Amino acid sequence: MTVEASSAEHSGSLVGRIAAAAKTTEDDVVAVFTTYGIPLAYPPARPRSVRVHRLRVLGVRAGTKHDGPFDRTFTFDTDFTALVASNFRGKTSVLEIITWCLRGSPRDRLQADVRRWLSGIELDVTIAGQAVGFRLSLDKGALVRGEVLAASQRQRLTAENSDAGRQGVSILVDTADEDDFAAQVATLMLDRLDLQPLVNSVSKDKQVGTQTHGWPAYYSAINLPAGPDKPLLGDQPMAGLPGRLLQVFLDLPAAAVLTRVKATREVLQSEVSQERDRARQVAEQRVADRARAQEALTAAQAELDRLVQQAPGPSLTDLADAAGRLARHVADAEEDWDQLNRAYRAARRQRQADEKALNDVKESEIARLLFHGLDPSACPRCETPITKERRKEERDVHRCAVCTAEVVGETASDEEVEAEAQARVDASKSAEDAARQALESAESTLSQLTAQLDEAQQRLRTAGSDDTVRQRMTAELEVARWKGALEMVPKPAEHDGNEESTVLKVLAAADKVLDQDSKAAAAALFTELNAEIADLARRFGMSALERVEVNRAAQLKVIKGGGAQSYFGKQSPGEQVRLRIAVVIALLRVGARLGISTHPGLVLIDSPKAEEVQDFDAAVVFKELAELAANNHIQVLITTADRELSRAVLPADCLVTAEEGAPLW
Incomplete structure (x- = not known):
């Protein structure tokens, strides 16, 4: 089965298992992973080997006994190379210059004065089968141009300045900015070595966020750190990075995916917890506000009840409301009276016009003729x-x-016209009488309401002069104010504080499922890895070691003779150096046997003897490392100041040696 087919099959089953664990649909699972940019497949990694071939350093040394220009080329044709020189003569600088190129940025271990000496660096390497060249141009320690070249053949990298040499050479990176060079190299190395950035959650000031660790974190497992305060793998003990590096280099299924799922879940869970805390605080504040308002309302109501007992009867507010209502009724009655008065006057005018028309009809022929016409x-x-x-x-x-x-x-007939005119007069008189009666009724109603208003206003004026009544009114206003305040404060919303969103359910289920996959893959793998580490550590001189137990968090338990158990951090500095080297080589050897992509296969070790106590132990470590490198095609670059020891235990072709007291370059 191809990698693609296997990945697709595993991805489908993975979605189903996560959906079943989360008790949701597969569409929900796909939506969550897509939203947060988390892959749902983890095919086996591509080969990620790194091998150094040539290093050239150019510049001018100053402020030493050996000042002057230098142009030194180092070739690394053997699997094991020991850089031998007196202390402070450039051994560590070689490793740090290589590190600057491969890591993309220099470390503090590259001294500032050494940086200022350099004007040019050339490093040729093979990365995952591709010939790659790093070219750095420097001025007083600062990068003025950084290039990364790729070639069809490694030999073309050394002739790229000629027209013929440019054939088959392409430029991958070309920048004059040091930060940009570091970022581009980091991206390039992650891509070529099939590595994903490591994302983990971090807490600060009760806030949970994510922190991304890129290529420099991985590179710390190539240039092995020294010192008892360093972790088993890498140089950052915090945030669980050693364990994540171990899982990635063992190509455990879903190692990088699991890291991102955990980080995303922790961040979202923190946000949900913070939101719940905010909601709880708001609810508690509302309860407190309502309690205060209710307490004030109860006190105001009690005061009002007391004043009502002292001054029974309508309150000043009630009297004012009654007077206001009567004033509105009087205004309405006045408006009604005005309308009825206008109607009465109109009816009277109509009656007068009809009487005149009757008189004209009786006296004038033309009036009778035009009686039915317009006027x-x-x-x-x-x-x-x-x-x-x-x-x-x-x-x-x-x-x-x-x-x-x-x-x-x-x-027309005089009698008919006069009769009709008389009928109109009679009708208008009736209308006038009805209008007068309605007007008189309205006048009576208006008079009564005006009297009632006068009486209400007088009662209000009388009551307003009474202190108790005024206090009662103030108390009524206070009661109304607190009732309004209580209505303005909403009741706390009822919700299930334990309700979990679909996103968190999916992420929690994915965490569980992926962790189970990782554990299952690690079970047999770690058994073999433990045996390999213990065997290597014993070969490096830890003769009392019985066995080791390393877990997915890169925590190493050490069991020595008599069953005494302790962890890596409790070992002596020399033992820690041996164990770090043993872990890296064990990763490579186990990976080679099982056909998985693991560590890049390049190991830089700076002065391991600095942590040693006995020359015999150092001799064993050097000899075993050289043999392991040759047998497993691992490239090891090591430094030492002990030229006698190196000459005694290492082949001459493995040594790059400087004269006593002279610089290595």
Whole structure:
């Protein structure tokens, strides 16, 4: 089965197992992992070997006994290379210069004066089968140009300045900024070695966030740290990095994915906890506010009840409300009266007009003729007023007052016209009488309401002069104020504080499932790894060692003769050096046997004898390391100031030696 097919099959089953553990759907699982950028597959890693071939350093040494220009090239053709020189003669600097190139940024162990000597660095390496060249141009210790080249053949890297040499060489990185060079190299190395950034959660000031560790964290497992305060693997003891490095280098399933799941879950859980704390605090504040408002309302109500007993009857507020209501009723009654008065006057005018029309009908023929016609006061078209003269001409000479035409026609029966005119008079008189009665009723109602308003206002003025009544009004206002305050404070919302979101359920289930996968894969692997570490440590001189037990957190338990147990941190400095070396080589040997991609296979060790007590132990370590490197195709670069020891136990082709007291470069 191909890697892709295996990954797809495992990914599908992984989604199903996480969904079942979270008691949710597979779509929910995919959505959560997609939202937070976490992969749902973890295929086996690609080979990630790193091998150093050539280092060239150029510059001018100053402030020493050996000042002057230098141009030194080191070749590393053997699996094991020992750099031999007196103390403070450039051994450590070689490892740190290599580190600057491969890591992307220098460490503090590269002395400032040494940096200022350098004007150029060339490093040729092979990374995962690809020939790669690092080219650094420096000025007074500062990077002025950093390049990373890739070549089809390693030999082309040394001839890249010629036209022929440029063929088959490509530029991967080219920058004049030191930080940019470090970032680009880190990205390049992670990609070429098939490594993912390590993400873990960190807590600060009760806040949980994430911290990402990139290529420099991995590189600390190549250039092995010295000192008793360092962890078993890498150089950062915090945040569980040693364990994560161990799991990645053992290619345990889901090591990087599990790290991201854990970090994401811890951050989200922290955010949920903080939100719950905020909600709880808000609810508690609301309860306290309501309690204070209720307490104040109870006290105000008690005071009001006491004042009511002292001054029974309507309160000043009630009297004011009553007076206000009566004032509104009086205003409404006045408006009604005004409307009825206008209606009465209109009815009276109509009655008078009807009586005049009756009189005209009785006295004028033209009036009878025009009785059923219109009687406009102005021209209906131009609105010119009809004058008295035209009205007189209409009566006297029968000429229309509107159009001045002669009025002709048959005159209706005088009795019929007079009867109809009389009927109109009778109707208008009835309407006038009804309007007068309605007006008189409204006048009576208005009079009564006005009297009641006067009485209410007088009672209000009288009550307002009483101290007890004023106190009662103040108490009523206080009661109303606290009732309003109580209504403004909402009741605390009821919710299930233990309710867990789907996202957290999925992440918790993924943490459990992935951890089970990692444990299952580690069970047999760690048994073999423990045996390999113990065997190597004994070969390095820890003869009393019975066995070791390392776990996925890179915690190493050491069991010595007689069953005495202690952890890595309790061992002597020399034993810690041996164990660190043993762990790295064990990773490589176990990985080679099982066909998994593990450690890059490059190990830099600076002056291990500095932590040793007896020359014999150092001789054993050197000899075994050289043999292990040759047999397992591991590249080891080591430094020492003991030229006699190195010559005694190591082949001559493994040694890069400087004269006594002379610089190595």
